[in-house]
Amino acid sequence: MLSALIVGGVTVPAAAEAPVGAKITAIPDSGSRPVADGIPTLPYGSLSTPRSVALTPQAQLLAQYTAAELELSVLSARRSELQQEYSNALIAKAMADYAWRQTADALREARKAAEAAAIAAYQGSVKGPAGLDDSLGELGLLIPRAHSTPETESALADLSRAQVEERTAYVALTEAITAEQKTSAAYSAIEKEYKRKETAFLELKRRVAEAQSEADRQRELQEQNLGDYDAGQSNAGLIAAPKARQAVMHALSQRGKPYKWGDEGPNTYDCSGLMYWSYGKAGIRLNRVAKDQYYGTRAKPVAKSALLPGDLLFFATNPNDWRTIHHVGMYLGNGKMVHARTTGDVVKIAPVSMSSVDFATRVVDALPAPQSTPTATASASATPRPTASSSPSASSSPSSSPSASSSPTPQGGGSPEPEPAESASPVAQESTSPKASPQPSPSPSPAPAAG
Known part of the structure; x- marks a missing residue:
């Protein structure tokens, strides 16, 4: 078949490549481009045309x-x-x-x-x-x-x-x-x-x-209500230093006082003036302007997930340039801060979105949060002593009588020679002593065990 095709010749398609050395006089027809006839259809629906949502007044x-x-x-x-x-x-x-x-x-x-x-x-x-x-x-x-x-x-x-x-x-x-x-x-x-x-x-x-609606007014009132606020709340295993907590309480004490640009208290404040006054009352002198306050505390940056009360929150027009900082507030915890916002406003508490915070610093180093460790009981630390007798008074028992619970130790019973090792509870002796009596008494003696 192949030989017949070669001998008989075949018709070369029009779109075939021109022979080497042939003179090209025209560009081959590439065909017509497809024309869209509507929105493309997807297997699970169609693409929707973008529409702008009209804003309410x-x-x-x-x-x-x-x-x-x-x-x-x-x-x-x-x-x-x-x-x-x-x-x-x-x-x-x-x-x-x-x-x-x-x-x-x-x-x-x-x-x-x-x-x-x-x-x-x-x-x-x-x-x-x-x-x-x-x-x-x-x-x-x-x-x-x-x-x-x-x-x-x-x-x-x-x-x-x-x-x-x-x-x-x-x-x-x-x-x-x-x-x-x-x-x-x-x-x-x-x-x-x-x-x-x-x-x-x-x-x-x-x-x-x-x-503003009544619901907005109620929300504003709710934001100002801190309830049982504790500036010593912990985060990331740390708590704010005492001076930072003092600064927080000083700042909160100024709520309701008017904003006035360039003022630093005690009757009117701007944003950095409130920080300056509050930390000054706590015995710490900050720089006066917001961006200078950042520059002065830049050696102690704080991650947004590790903020503590008293930390300074900075807002800038360019989050990559601290020189564009234009506002500062003091973090309170629970996603809130206290600040002097702007002209016509007052010192108040406001919710803060972490995505809007560009820089955060700590003025005073935080302290480790106190750890609540269980107190070791006397029975856990007492040294068990083997008994030489299997009498009821020296035997171990998992239960105790009501009279024994009123005098659990020789000291409580008034013994003239108390011994800590002998004051261990019967339960501790049963669980730790390898020589305890194999037959516990059904009714232990109410008196403390004697050596």
């Missing part, structure tokens, strides 16, 4: 409120930074002005000294009779002089150095004034922007408060 308002709150927090942190920069610029300008005035005074003194040295050298080089300068008066100053003295050279060198120092100080003062003006303008601009955003935020807050 209250949800939209809440989303606007949350976005405005975040923006205001970022602006507040930036305003705090610029305020610090402006204060530093004012100090730098004052120091530069003082330094320039010192060099300007030194320059004036150097000029006077140089002029005096030049006049002395000029007059001292005149070759004439004594008293000639006095007779010439001011005309003596016009007599040309040939050479300068070492004193003149020294005075001129001092003058040149004073001129350089004054010019350098003046340039530094000019730069300080420029920096102060620049930071002042930036601070004024962000202050204006903050006030505008704050006004809009407060209006949103008012609208949210009006739209």
Whole structure:
């Protein structure tokens, strides 16, 4: 069959590869592409078209409120930074002005000294009779002089150095004034922007408060109710240190006091001011600003699963950059924290989602949680002693009479010579002594066993 095909020849398909060396004049037809005629059908149904879920007016308002709150927090942190920069610029300008005035005074003194040295050298080089300068008066100053003295050279060198120092100080003062003006303008601009955003935020807050349902109000009340709160609760085998627990209780004592940016108590607070005041009352001084509080405690980071009361929770716009931290709260345990939230709010307790926490640190090292170990009984530690008699008073019995339970030991019975080994219960002797009587007495003696 194969030979017949070879001899007879076969028809080459149109799509077959062209012979080697053949000239290609056109691209082979690849056919038409399939056209979708609807949603693809799957074995267990079909793909649904994505649809956007319409938000309720209250949800939209809440989303606007949350976005405005975040923006205001970022602006507040930036305003705090610029305020610090402006204060530093004012100090730098004052120091530069003082330094320039010192060099300007030194320059004036150097000029006077140089002029005096030049006049002395000029007059001292005149070759004439004594008293000639006095007779010439001011005309003596016009007599040309040939050479300068070492004193003149020294005075001129001092003058040149004073001129350089004054010019350098003046340039530094000019730069300080420029920096102060620049930071002042930036601070004024962000202050204006903050006030505008704050006004809009407060209006949103008012609208949210009006739209808040009674159930939300009840939930808020429930969040503020700690019940029998214990700051010494344990986690991961640790408990908070006493100073951390003190800081927690101090922070909780400030609930209801208004938020005010830049304040650190005792009547109003911002977020980092509350942390600063609470730990200060416990005898620990923190840095003042939220991101500086993180930087000061960064050596003691805490996993979110190992948080204890008193730990600091930080929130940032960039979770990979601590310099973008804009808010801080103090962890209470059970998924709650106490914080001073924002303008128009008060110091209060709030639930915290661990996914929203970007950094967490511990101010004071925690302590090991106390372990509840069972207390060893006297019967477990007593040394069994073999008995030489099988009398009922020395025999072991798994049961005891009511009278024996009222006097379990020789000490309780008033024996003048108590022995711990003899005060072991009959049950302990039965379970530990290899020489106990094989026939227990049905009615043991009520008196303690005697040696």
